[in-house]
Amino acid sequence: MPTITVNVDDDLKRRMERHPEINWSEVTRQAIHEKVETLEVMDELASASDLTETDVREIADKIDRAGRERVDGRSDRSDR
DSSP states (O other): OOOOOOOOOHHHHHHHHTOTTSOHHHHHHHHHHHHHHHHHHHHHHHHTOOOOHHHHHHHHHHHHHHHHHHHHTOOOGGGO
16 A cells, blocks of 8 residues: 655644544545545536636636625624
8 A cells, every 4th residue: 555644733643642542544545535535526526517617717716705795794694
């Protein structure tokens, strides 16, 4: 099995060391696996889409703005 190296800052390393019962290699492996699975699904969906990259960016920007507004409390869903 190939090996990779992951760098973490000193604070995160100290916090991880407080939990020696955790197999951090396995946590990392699972996180990478989940991310790759998500990216593969996104790639599959995107390959069947007629949207351009510009369309996707515009939609993503709208979603980002709406999310920020909800977090900032500027959008009240009860008025819709």
